[in-house]
Amino acid sequence: MSYYSDTPSVDDELESLGWYHFDLSRHAAEALLLSNGKDGSYLLRNSHEGPGSFALSVRAKDSVKHFHVTRKSSGYAFGFNEFASLQDFVSHFANQPLLGSETGTLIVLKCPYPWRVEEPSIYESVRVHTAMQTGRTESDLVANAPSFGTKEGYLVKLGAVVKNWKQRWFTLNRNELKYFKDKMFDEPIRTLDLTACSAVQFDYSKDRVNCFCLVFPERTFYLCAKSGVEADEWIKIIRWKLSHIRKER
Structure with missing residues (x-):
């Protein structure tokens, strides 16, 4: 599933990532993480905002938060941080796994959710209501998403x-x-x-x-x-x- 037709090295890099879920929708990511994941489960997926835009979906207890990740010529931008390569991006999760939420608590990126799993058909049918909050501070980059099932x-x-x-x-x-x-x-x-x-x-x-x-x-x-x-x-x-x-x- 090539996402960048003109940058095969980036394709290979992303496709070798076990927790990159390609075109998984925002709603399906929430259903997947809340049904089968656990607190701290996370995955990377394509964003609807177009080529070069991704979203990191993280389960935080009974909700799922979404963070913007952007592919630039210099690497990957995540919040206020930039990483020269995907490996640096992954290492960031391993060494600095805490993200602040809007409630002041911390979200721990504990375990990647692999894409090679069987997904029940409910993920294609269920729709949930979510809201994305954006701004210029780190707390503003956190999504306000109601519990799955609304x-x-x-x-x-x-x-x-x-x-x-x-x-x-x-x-x-x-x-x-x-x-x-x-x-x-x-x-x-x-x-x-x-x-x-x-x-x-x-x-x-x-x-x-x-x-x-x-x-x-x-x-x-x-x-x-x-x-x-x-x-x-x-x-x-x-x-x-x-x-x-x-x-x-």
Whole structure:
């Protein structure tokens, strides 16, 4: 997977790096590190900002931070540091593995995450919301990324008593699925505790497309997304959460 067509030596250098994940997306990197990595796991990947731009993704407990790495004619620029070669860049991690986060704590680059691993299909479907913060100080170079597994959007919900369908704004954070009358409302109509949910799956019993259901002891909730892809994303991310809930029991 050559990234620089005119600099084969750089290609060889990057491709020989066991933790360079080529075109792995930001979202997939977060899913990969949070699902299979551990605190301090890190990897290098291409950045969407174009040739010569990379991102170092690091797991810090229950979130993933992203740092800009730029390939220049003189070597690699990482924060305020520049390295003449990739070997110097790697040695920096081995000898000075601490990075300050926005909370004042330290992130330790403990172990590279190898790219030669089997990646579950969930990484291609799950979308998470992240925000990158940039600036002129080292703390400004740290990403503010919410925990993997957050999602929000409009879904159409079947009423419990009056069997009509109404659009609601849903947010998923940690083990709570909340729905609101609309996006601008602060107070949810209801909060669903996913620790009590036994299953989530596509549903074909209703005369609607892109429908799925969440099964709780007292009730089954029927929801419809605007597309099959969107419904699949909701199902996969909730299943991911349910699997982690069961592991913790």
